[in-house]
Amino acid sequence: DAGVIQSPRHEVTEMGQEVTLRCKPISGHNSLFWYRQTMMRGLELLIYFNNNVPIDDSGMPEDRFSAKMPNASFSTLKIQPSEPRDSAVYFCASSFWLGGPSDTQYFGPGTRLTVL
Amino acid sequence: AQTVTQSQPEMSVQEAETVTLSCTYDTSENNYYLFWYKQPPSRQMILVIRQEAYKQQNATENRFSVNFQKAAKSFSLKISDSQLGDTAMYFCAFMIRQGNNLFFGTGTRLTVIP
Numbered sequence: 001d002a003g004v005i006q007s008p009r010h011e012v013t014e015m016g017q018e019v020t021l022r023c024k025p026i027s028g029h030n031s032l033f034w035y036r037q038t039m040m041r042g043l044e045l046l047i048y049f050n051n052n053v054p055i056d057d058s059g060m061p062e063d064r065f066s067a068k069m070p071n072a073s074f075s076t077l078k079i080q081p082s083e084p085r086d087s088a089v090y091f092c093a094s095s096f097w098l099g100g101p102s103d104t105q106y107f108g109p110g111t112r113l114t115v116l
Numbered sequence: 117a118q119t120v121t122q123s124q125p126e127m128s129v130q131e132a133e134t135v136t137l138s139c140t141y142d143t144s145e146n147n148y149y150l151f152w153y154k155q156p157p158s159r160q161m162i163l164v165i166r167q168e169a170y171k172q173q174n175a176t177e178n179r180f181s182v183n184f185q186k187a188a189k190s191f192s193l194k195i196s197d198s199q200l201g202d203t204a205m206y207f208c209a210f211m212i213r214q215g216n217n218l219f220f221g222t223g224t225r226l227t228v229i230p
Contacts (some may be wrong), residue, residue: 031216043207043220056217089159097216104151105218107161 002026004108006092012114018080021111024073025094033105034067034077035091043091049075050097082115089113118143120210122221129198130229136183137193137224139208147213150184150191155223156204164206167191169213198228 005024013019025032033048047057049069057067064083069075079086089112093105119142129135141150152164167175167184174182179199183192195202208221 033216033218042222045217048216050216091161093161093218095216104163104166106163107153110159110161112159 006108021077023092029094031097033093037089120221128227151209
């Protein structure tokens with residue numbers, strides 16, 4: 001089975017540009033997570049969806065960040081406008097969760113974003 | 117609030133030897149899960165092992181095993197017969213049983229020396 005798929009794997013852009021990161025979760029999973037990894041802050045949860053509905057976006061740093069999940073097999077994380085401090089590795093993860101006992105999250109390969 | 121602490125930023129081990137990575141956590145929850153994830157240079161986050169807090173038996177996965185001490189809130193990872201492919205960052209993570217948020221430690225960089 002294919003794991004979590006993320007695109008692009010690398011993105012280099014200039015400050016002020018819009019950046020869109022994409023994620024396809026594992027088929028059958030109904031929860032999707034966006035994480036950011038930086039040297040300073042480690043791994044932090046930005047937002048997660050359950051059944052395509054955003055449940056907790058308290059980790060989204062500011063209004064420049066937005067995430068959508070239009071269907072069960074696709075999600076985007078958008079940064080507009082991008083800033084150099086947004087440079088990080090962004091991970092998408094998915095799991096199967098029915099609101100009861102949690103299930104293991106499986107991670108995609110990540111997108112390395114560099115904002116010049 | 118849940119916190120996860122990994123006090124060893126870096127460790128090294130000789131190939132074929134055994135190494136133990138430490139992790140402690142703080143929570144007021146009674147039902148939760150603990151995980152170890154591995155992040156090799158490829159950056160992929162790979163699940164190594166998972167432990168349910170309500171299970172007394174320590175989880176094992178081939179060469180990987182944990183020492184789970186619930187009262188001490190300790191969750192260490194033992195890697196036996198270390199291999200060069202074990203070189204990676206290792207992250208300890210926590211999740212409450214009825215929740216969906218993973219809380220990560222800061223990681224331990226393990227180097228296996230030939």
